[in-house]
Amino acid sequence: MQLTNTPRTHLKPKPDENKLGFGTIFTDHMFNMDYHPEKGWHNPRIEPYAPFVLEPSTMIFHYGQGIFEGLKAYRTPAGKIQLFRPRDNFKRLNYSARKLCIPEIDEAFALKALKELLRIEKDWIPGADGTSLYIRPTIVATDPYLGVRAAHTYRFFIILSPVGAYYPEGFNPVKILVTREHVRAVRGGIGDTKTMGNYAASLLAGEKAHRAGYTQVLWLDGVEQKYVEEVGSMNILFIINGELVTPELNGSILPGITRDSVLMLARRWGMRVSERRVGIDEVFQAHEAGTLSEIFGSGTAAVISPVGELRLEERLIRIGQGQVGPVAKRLFNTIMDIQYGRAEDPMGWIEPVQ
Ligand SMILES: *Cc1c(COP(=O)(O)O)cnc(C)c1O
Secondary structure, three states, rough: OOOOEEOOOOOOOOHHHHHHHOOOOOOEEEEEEEOOOOEEEEEEEEOOOOOOOOOEEHHHHHHHEEEEEOOOEOOOOOOOOOEEOOOHHHHHHHHHHHHHOOOOOOOHHHHHHHHHHHHHHHHHHOOOOOEEEEEEEEEEEEOOOOOOOOOOOOOEEEEEEOOOOOOOOOOOOOEEHHHHOOOHHHHOOOOOOEEEEHHOOOHHHHHHHOOOOOOOEEOOOOOOOOOOOOOEEEEEEEOOOOEEEEOOOOOOOOOOOOHHHHHHHHHHOOOOEEEOEEEHHHHHHHHHHHHHHEEEEEOOOEEEEEEEEEEOHHHHHHOOHOOOHHHHHHHHHHHHHHOOOOOOOOOEEEEEEE
8 A cells, every 4th residue: 555645835833842731732744544345445645634524424423433542652862753562552453443343454554654654743743851742543434324333434544742741740649539320331342442432431420520529530340330440541550468450351441551561561570460350349458458558540641640549439548648659650660761762672662763
């Protein structure tokens, strides 16, 4: 497949690197590719970032048949551009595609196209401490059709957004509310895919948590509401009796690439690691017994997000006294140093772009 390139004539001004937020600014160009049953994936092209014109009947608007990914490009101290485990993102995109009846993409070609787009947009990749270029590959159903079935046509696009440091003033432990009232996903469903509807399903509980003064929701399993699942856009990990414990991938949890990186590093460091069912009661009991020493989330946006408070109804855990635990801190520093090219990459996670 031949990738074509239509450059923009007028480039947008670049934002101030020290004032970047998240997800509001988009670069000059994007990648687009279309799917048609007779042509397969075709017409891959890099062109100016621009609105789509879609009929109101377009299937994605009605039935939510769409999937996405989230990863970042980093600028190293030497000015090189690199990606962190991007092949795993495209592999996961195809996993989501299979579950949502979307035709799979050629993962190697998608990575090649992304690298080409990044080379064109390299001046958009910020270099200030903790900043990066967020990458959002997305596939949506594009048939103009009302009726529930898998679409016949799709658009695959990649957009780029320069983003600021997640912790501009240093680590901020988050407050998390455990909900029994709402569930995000159930076994046999699509909780293990990055699909739009999962996030729509999380909004009401998220708003209730915000109103109660909490940053995020910790979801319990959708069947018994007894077992810990994850935090909406992060996986969750605990240190109990010195062991790193996290819910096993049971089909309703998103298999985070950061989660996997954390587990691989911890095993390499000789820590005891356990992926298993984690009862929410067990977490509160460990806290009461004094064996729970850290709670943190993992995800691309923040890498590691320490939890300072966890509440379920009348039960409360306060942990770490506003500080980051030693394991969370070591993981955060190690992963960030690899991503930003400040340290060796013994795991082969880095994909150079330029
Ligand atoms: C993206 C995401 C994560 C984290 O995955 P990473 O690959 O580590 O970024 C966790 N949970 C949900 C629901 C997600 O969408």
